[in-house]
Amino acid sequence: MLDGSVWRAKSFGASGTQVGEVVFNTSLTGYQEILTDPSYAGQFVLMTNPHIGNTGVNIDDEESIKCFLAGLIIRSLSISTSNYRCTESLSDYLSKRNIMGIYDVDTRAITRRLREDGSLIGVLSTEESKTDEQLLEMSRTWDIVGVDLISSVSCKEPYEWVEKTGLEWDFNSNRRYGETFHVVAYDFGIKHNILRRLASYGCKITVVPSTWPAAETLKMKPDGVLFSNGPGDPSAVPYAVEAVKEIIGKVPIFGICMGHQLLGQALGGKTYKMKFGHHGGNHPVRNLRNGSVEISAQNHNYAVDPESLPSGVEVTHVNLNDGSCAGLAFPQRKLMSLQYHPEASPGPHDSDLVFDHFVELMRKEKQSI
Ligand SMILES: NC(=O)CC[C@H](N)C(=O)O
Numbered sequence: 249m250l251d252g253s254v255w256r257a258k259s260f261g262a263s264g265t266q267v268g269e270v271v272f273n274t275s276l277t278g279y280q281e282i283l284t285d286p287s288y289a290g291q292f293v294l295m296t297n298p299h300i301g302n303t304g305v306n307i308d309d310e311e312s313i314k315c316f317l318a319g320l321i322i323r324s325l326s327i328s329t330s331n332y333r334c335t336e337s338l339s340d341y342l343s344k345r346n347i348m349g350i351y352d353v354d355t356r357a358i359t360r361r362l363r364e365d366g367s368l369i370g371v372l373s374t375e376e377s378k379t380d381e382q383l384l385e386m387s388r389t390w391d392i393v394g395v396d397l398i399s400s401v402s403c404k405e406p407y408e409w410v411e412k413t414g415l416e417w418d419f420n421s422n423r424r425y426g427e428t429f430h431v432v433a434y435d436f437g438i439k440h441n442i443l444r445r446l447a448s449y450g451c452k453i454t455v456v457p458s459t460w461p462a463a464e465t466l467k468m469k470p471d472g473v474l475f476s477n478g479p480g481d482p483s484a485v486p487y488a489v490e491a492v493k494e495i496i497g498k499v500p501i502f503g504i505c506m507g508h509q510l511l512g513q514a515l516g517g518k519t520y521k522m523k524f525g526h527h528g529g530n531h532p533v534r535n536l537r538n539g540s541v542e543i544s545a546q547n548h549n550y551a552v553d554p555e556s557l558p559s560g561v562e563v564t565h566v567n568l569n570d571g572s573c574a575g576l577a578f579p580q581r582k583l584m585s586l587q588y589h590p591e592a593s594p595g596p597h598d599s600d601l602v603f604d605h606f607v608e609l610m611r612k613e614k615q616s617i
Contacts, residue, residue, distance in 0.1 A: 249370040250387045251361065254380050257353035260325055261342025263374040265383070267390045268292045268318025270370040271549065272359045274528030278594020279320075279338070280309045283347070286401040286437030287505065287547050288317035289479035290392045292370055293527070294355055294362075301326035304334030305341045308414075311439040311593055316401050316479065319348040319372050323355040348372045366523040367549060393521065397480030398488065398506065401437040402458035409433070409443040409453040418448055420600050428452050429471040429610045434460065436478025436488065436506045441593035446474065449603045459487060462494035471610040472500040475507025477589070482509035482519045482550055489513045496581055500609040502602075503585030505548055508576065511585045512552030515561055515578065522572070525549035526588075529595035532568040533575070533588060541568065544588040545595025551587060552576065582609060 249255075249270060272294040273282060279300055282293055300322040320342065329337055342349050350372055362368060369390055371383040415421070431451045433443065436458050446453055454468060458478070465473060473495050475488075482489075492514035495501065503511040509519045526546035533544045546567075554563045554573045565575030565586065574587045584606065590599035 250368045251365055252384060253361070254384075255353050255358065257350035259348065259350055259374045260339045261320070261349035262346045264348065265371065265373040265375050265378060265386075266318050266348050267369065267371045267386050269367050269392045270294060270321070270358070270362060271367050271525055271527050272296050272355075272362055273547075274530055275545075275594055276529070277303070278529065280305045281311045281594045283315045283317060283320065284311040285439055285477075285547060286312045286316045287477045287479045289397045289401050289437065290395070291317055291479075292319045292321055292372065293317055294321040294358055295323075296355060296359055298323035298355065299326060300324070301338040302329060303331040304329035304337050306331075306333040306335050308333070311441060312401075312437070315342075315345045315347045316437070317347065319350070321353060321355060321358070322349065322351045323353065325349075325351040348374070362524050367525060393481050394484050395480055396484045398436040398458045398478040398485055401479060402435045403455060404457055406454055406456045406460065409455055410447060411444055412448040413441075413444045419597055421448070426450065427611070429607060429614075430454070430468070431472045431474055432456055432465050432468055432470040433474040434458060434476055434488070434491070434507070436476045438476035438478075439589070439591060439593060441591040442474070442476060442504060445591045445600065445603050449607050451607070458485070460491070462491040465491075465495060466498060470499055471614060472502065472606060475501065475503040475510055477504050477547070478506035481521070482506060482513060485510070496583060499582065500606065500613050501583040501585075502606040502609075503583070504591075505587060505589065508585035508587050509550055509552055511583060512557065512576065516556075516558050517561070518553045518556040519550045520553055522549055522551055526567065526569070529592075531588065533565050533599075534568055535565055535575075537564055542598035543596045544574075544599055545592045546588040548587060582613060584609065
């Protein structure tokens with residue numbers, strides 16, 4: 249890693265040499281959804297839960313069309329899989345997708361280091377011919393800051409999304425209205441469960457690429473626009489901030505994670521890189537409007553600086569671990585956003601009703617016209 253440390257481990261999945269940013273994720277389970285979350289592009293995910301692989305993988309839990317992350321780092325790779333939904337072992341799955349994994353490495357020691365030093369660039373290699381010094385040099389000359397990662401994970405053409413959450417997994421199906429709202433969803437690396445939850449809440453969705461012009465979006469006369477999650481540095485994608493700026497105030501808006509950060513910038517605020525970010529399914533967040541606490545799923549390395557926001561913008565949620573901004577609203581401009589993941593997948597479902605709040609925002613707007 250960039251701090252000069254070298255860790256010996258066993259390899260599984262693909263072989264080769266890969267560079268990326270090392271982050272740790274504290275989720276106890278849900279590794280398949282984590283592997284297919286496009287927001288991990290350019291990163292190695294280190295799971296702090298030591299036992300990974302015991303439920304295998306299945307065909308339904310994919311959060312995108314492929315694994316975009318740089319690789320997986322775990323303590324112990326389960327020698328067997330036991331789950332009625334399992335169709336493949338984790339190891340075969342990673343091999344087929346050409347993703348590197350390592351195990352039998354002291355993940356607790358690496359996590360402690362990341363907590364002290366912050367996220368670090370690392371290199372995974374199975375190539376005996378490469379010296380430690382060569383690998384360390386790769387970690388010194390590669391960076392994730394300032395790089396546009398959303399364009400490499402976004403869809404290339406618009407498409408419609410209709411699939412809802414399967415009934416056996418829909419724990420919140422009582423709050424539905426039978427009315428349909430057309431949402432244009434910007435794909436900065438969108439997780440499928442955001443689309444499924446919106447569909448379950450009565451939305452007809454058109455997913456558009458990250459570079460889709462705002463004018464084209466407005467021509468579609470959507471009831472609302474969603475700005476999705478996505479990988480990397482929000483300051484590296486000024487074209488997306490411009491699109492957000494052009495849409496603000498014209499239709500109801502919901503931003504999630506990267507979408508929230510782009511909204512923060514479009515409103516005139518600043519984002520900054522956090523020391524080691526938030527990645528896990530156990531982050532307490534306080535809703536400042538009603539005082540309630542949600543346990544949330546999170547995955548981000550950047551955050552919006554609330555001090556930098558203009559007046560009128562309300563901080564609606566704070567992360568209780570470090571006090572950072574976890575949600576915004578600007579009622580006059582019909583927008584709301586969360587830094588974390590209400591769609592979970594994986595993670596707790598406490599925040600699911602925010603999709604209902606977005607639908608409410610669209611309903612009010614429709615009634616007022
Ligand atoms: N999940 C996301 O959308 C992540 C947003 C951004 N890439 C960050 O790391 O902060």
